[in-house]
Amino acid sequence: MKSPAPDHKHSLSICIDFRKLMHAPLPYGYFGNALHFSLLSRDREEIDNGRLGHVTGLVHEHVSSINEEECQSVIDWLESQKGEGGKFGAPFRMYGLSLLALAWTHGYSARVCRHVQGMQSPSTLACHVGNVEGEGLIMVLPSHEEGLARTVMVTLPEEQMAKLCKDQAILRLEPTVVACGRQ
Numbered sequence: 001m002k003s004p005a006p007d008h009k010h011s012l013s014i015c016i017d018f019r020k021l022m023h024a025p026l027p028y029g030y031f032g033n034a035l036h037f038s039l040l041s042r043d044r045e046e047i048d049n050g051r052l053g054h055v056t057g058l059v060h061e062h063v064s065s066i067n068e069e070e071c072q073s074v075i076d077w078l079e080s081q082k083g084e085g086g087k088f089g090a091p092f093r094m095y096g097l098s099l100l101a102l103a104w105t106h107g108y109s110a111r112v113c114r115h116v117q118g119m120q121s122p123s124t125l126a127c128h129v130g131n132v133e134g135e136g137l138i139m140v141l142p143s144h145e146e147g148l149a150r151t152v153m154v155t156l157p158e159e160q161m162a163k164l165c166k167d168q169a170i171l172r173l174e175p176t177v178v179a180c181g182r183q
Contacts, residue, residue: 010047012040016063018071036071038062052169136160 136156143149
């Protein structure tokens with residue numbers, strides 16, 4: 001969370017897979033989007049004076065507060081946007097230019113695919129997000145490792161990426177850095 005707006009707030013757009021939040025959950029084989037975008041905004045002082053653990057707690061609290069009713073409300077709103085003949089209008093952006101964090105860690109793993117499809121080895125998964133605009137993008141995906149391991153992809157402006165790669169809280173996690181904002 002960075003770059004306070006004129007209202008002195010820091011904002012983070014958050015995108016989650018809401019399949020498990022629904023009373024009748026969507027099956028994992030469902031081929032389609034089940035993404036919910038929300039915005040977490042806090043006063044600049046709270047974020048600037050907080051430590052990583054505090055900010056992480058704010059994000060966790062926000063994501064935990066998202067429920068089926070909120071997701072259904074967005075589904076209903078999207079349905080109400082259909083024009084004549086049940087057609088949707090032109091595509092539009094679901095999130096702003098603030099930092100965007102995506103958490104797609106629920107239920108998707110190579111292990112699940114192997115057991116469901118009876119395969120000897122995991123399926124190959126490729127993920128690409130192009131044309132990142134604004135303050136950046138953070139993607140949290142399942143890892144092929146067991147337990148709480150996650151694959152995290154971060155796209156930030158070069159000077160912020162350089163700072164992130166030196167952050168002691170991050171370095172304690174012993175990450176594998178594929179590319180970093182250093183020349």
